[in-house]
Amino acid sequence: MLRRELRVILVSLIVSFILTVAKFVAFYMTHSVAILSDAMESIINVVAGGFACYSIYLSGKPKDANHPYGHGKVEFFSIGFEGAMIFFAGMLILFKAVQYFISPKELHSMESGLWLLGATTVANLLLGLYLIRAGRQLGSITISGNGQHIMTDVYSSTGLIVALSVIHYTGWNWLDPAVSVLMSILILTKGYQLMRRSISGLMDETDMKVVDKVIAILSSHRVPNWIDVHNMRVQQYGNNYHIDCHITMPYYLSLNEAHDEVKKVEVLVNKEFEEGEVEFFIHMDPCIPSCCHYCLKDACPVRQHAFTGEITWTRDNVLPNRKHG
Known part of the structure; x- marks a missing residue:
């Protein structure tokens, strides 16, 4: 996979470099500050691609004594660096x-x-779709994150082509810096979003979508011995x-029996x-008497209270550090 x-x-890096050169050629041909803005943003694609290469290499290294959870956190540094570079480019464009x-x-x-800008936009569109699909797989x-950045470049370039076409056919040259200002705002927003995602990952902010996914898996394969699940915490390290x-x-399960139940959970979720x-x-x-009213074991030899109803597992009762009920 690595x-x-x-x-x-690497494909992203090479293509981004070629497209950046093409955009600067378009700028020198036209002297358009809006095209220069687009070219400056593309420089970030190249720099970010180079940093991403290193971060992917590092995140693929096996766990060691100094990094018992692996090196995947570097990917959050990668998107944070990319976001900071994008934000800086937005300030320069403005x-x-x-x-x-x-x-x-x-x-x-x-x-x-x-025409040259249109060709680079089509190439960027294909590259962005390819990266997003590969990132998901x-x-x-x-x-x-790199694919989403490329797609932002596509959207801004498309708007730029429309604006420059209007300038070309109307002679309203004042639109050129005005469009550049709009592009800088879009770029600054995207840079902020990537930095925000980086900080949330480095700070181990809970991804509720992942929590919901894990809860759904456990709920759909629930067995009587899993009386409740609580104090769940999720950390992401790359993928x-x-x-x-x-x-x-x-409480009466043997150590071997309890270990087998834990192994079932791990195998199931993976x-x-x-x-x-x-x-x-x-x-x-271990279960306690207050668990009896929602325990699903039909033939429990130590039940002290009658079963009153199953408790549905949700964020509200899975995340806190307390037994249900």
């Missing part, structure tokens, strides 16, 4: 647009520049997940969970 991830990001408002420049060879947030939780089981590999750390809690 080789495929590196191959995918500064350049203000300069052009103050000192306008005459535009040249607009038709040729538009490989469970790589670095590749997915790997570490989950620790408490599972309440009948089989059904498509987002990546899951490592479990499960603390086994």
